[in-house]
Amino acid sequence: MDNLFVRINTIFEWIMKFAGTNLLWVLFNFPIVYLTMSLLFVENTSQAMMIMITIAVLAPFIFFPATIAMFGVVRKWVMKDDVSLMRFYWKYYKENYKASMIGGLIISLLWVIIGFDYYYFQTSIPLVSYIFILLLICLFVFTVYFCANTVHTEAKLKQSMRNAFVLAIVNPIFSFGIAIINIAILYISIQYLTFLLPFFSGSLIAFISFLGYYKVFNQVVALQEPETIN
Known part of the structure; x- marks a missing residue:
């Protein structure tokens, strides 16, 4: 019976961890959350495009710092460290703001370019658009690996982006699986x-x-010992 209560308590603790972190992330992303919700009520394509462009412009300054701070908190869970949610979230937000903003500018530009190409070819040459779907999935993996690497290593921005690219391609099947699981979560959540x-x-x-990042990172480090990738 005691073991049952311990397990139930552990489950509730994890639920609170996920919910608290997610709510904090939503709060820091409020302008983008508001604009994203506005997409549900647009009346034409031009309105939707204007909102999406605004989101893309704001993303480096709002979305990426908030998301990387969330990855910092999540990293503590994986490392089995006890953390104060508010204190560590704010700590990672401040410490990584500049790197996340500059990295976010580059990554947001890539999302805009590939996303626009996908939209263009979907309406003109649908078969070619599948190539850009694959590129968007690869970019998703690169994005989350960049967020993870930023909080896990002390690498400079250029090296962090290089690490994210290397880790994304070193085990493509595993990385693709991570992307599909996350896309499925997002799809189920929305639909x-x-x-x-x-x-x-x-x-x-x-x-x-x-x-996923941590597993691939450890694999690469083990292969490169005594040299590491950070």
Whole structure:
């Protein structure tokens, strides 16, 4: 009976961790959350494009710092460290703001370019658009690995982006699997279980992504010993 209560308590602790972190992430992303919700009520394509462009402009300054801070908290869980949510979230937010902003500018530009190409070819040459779907999946993996590497290593921005690229391609099947799982979580959250969006979706995706990154990172480090990639 005692073991049962311990397990139930552990489950509730993890639920609170995910929910608290996700709510904090949503709060720091409020302008982008508001604009994203506005997409549900647009009346034409031009309005949707204007909102998406605004989101892309704001992402480096809001989304990436908030997301990398969330990855910092999630990393502590994986490392089995006890953390004060508010204190460590704010700590990672401040410490990594510049790197996350500059990295976010580069990555956001890539998302805009590939996303625009996908939209263009989807309407003109649908078969070619599948290539850009694959590129978007690869970019998703690169993005989450960049967020994870930023908080896990002390590498400079250029090296951190290089690490993220190397780790994304060193085990492509595993990385592709991580992307598909995360996309499935996002799809289910949007289409069927919308209550997950404010409470669990972001933190769950960050947790799964960091676990995947950490596994690949350790594999590469083991192969390169005594030389490391950070």
